[in-house]
Amino acid sequence: MNKSDPILTVDGVIFQFVDTKLSVLLIQRGYEPFKGQWALPGVYIEPGETSKQALERVLAQKADLSLSKITLIEQPFAFDAPHRDPRAYAVTVMYMGLCKNAQPGSAGDGSNLQNPQFTTLSELPELAYDHRAIVAFAHNRLAALATHTNVVGMLLPKTFTLTQLQQAYEAIFEKKFDKRNFRKRMLMLGFVKETGDMYTDGAHRPAKLYTLAKNKFQSYTPAFE
Amino acid sequence: MNKSDPILTVDGVIFQFVDTKLSVLLIQRGYEPFKGQWALPGVYIEPGETSKQALERVLAQKADLSLSKITLIEQPFAFDAPHRDPRAYAVTVMYMGLCKNAQPGSAGDGSNLQNPQFTTLSELPELAYDHRAIVAFAHNRLAALATHTNVVGMLLPKTFTLTQLQQAYEAIFEKKFDKRNFRKRMLMLGFVKETGDMYTDGAHRPAKLYTLAKNKFQSYTPAFE
């Protein structure tokens, strides 16, 4: 390929909760440029594959994470990326993905894994390229989605307490909500319903368990709502 | 270039009012595929240029329209486009642009112009590729922007009456607003201010002229608001 051809890459912003903290999947780059630095999992789109296939490939190779573990938000977004090769123009296609309990691989052998880690948003290290802006963008989109969809359910276990749900929202919006108003709103919007089961956790009153009222997420496509 | 390399193209959705109708710039394709069919002005991104430069090039060549006439919304969006070449994967970067009084060229000579026309949204012909979805997407984004920015001012003359402004909003949102509520809201939001001048139009009471309160548009970047 001619070095100055436009370059098309894909980057994934994969969110997951670690404890009650919103985290994003990072890898540590194995080669130049930015060797050793933290970055989003990303890769060149190869001849004959789609951006989604390339994303699947990089997640498998560098983080040992299967796309099947992830709810992908099917709305790729393009960023005019800073030049990787000084003579080429690069566009990166960003996907946002949501998951829970995903364990990125940690093989110490001769694999291609690049030390994948879910890293708390509030503790992001310096990132390669403009990846910090891309993460911020995805975070912002997640918040926008969370205001009018049940998307947060994709980040939580099948059943959860309202306190867990509230903590998730608080992590995404980076602010506190009033407990009574929050619960009123969730029930009013019909996002959740009781399962009938309880969850006992410690030396205090057990909590009711809830689940998503409609547990499929309407993917947020360019065709709108 | 290897035919199966991923392909990067750019398409522009350039809005303008024609009369009080929201319109979009279309060209008539001069070659296959979709020869003769209406389409957004778009082009392959060539080696060594950015998506914006490619957009500038296609608007100049095919529509005789300078980027200087246009307020570009600097938030390119990527679409996984249907394949133009069956063996290649294509991504198109969309820019939205707003202008007023732009006259696309109409040279009849041997130029490269492809019959550029501003076409009313409500009368869109069938478009090539997935361009109809791209137009719909841009239209939707324009409406979202219009709800919380002064972006509509980029589509109107420097001074305008509140009725003109209201007609612009009604065209964008495809619905009618109450005159009193609309005016109250515009003034409350501080989008516009009186110029002191009046505009006389016909056998009826003259209208006050307004202008944007802050007449620069904050470009809507991935870095947020």
Place this chain on the structure above:
DNA sequence: GCAAAAGTGTTCCAGATACACCCATGA
């Protein structure tokens, strides 16, 4: 004087916000 668009206030309602105490459990 009449046709045609400009201009102007008040009432009502729904959804958001603010706020404090009792309950069930394990240790």
Place this chain on the structure above:
DNA sequence: TCATGGGTGTATCTGGAACACTTTTGC
């Protein structure tokens, strides 16, 4: 019995929506 988090209701505020008549002009 106490420490801990779970659970609940009401009053208020604010922004949006509905709604009709008078004013100014050209003909």
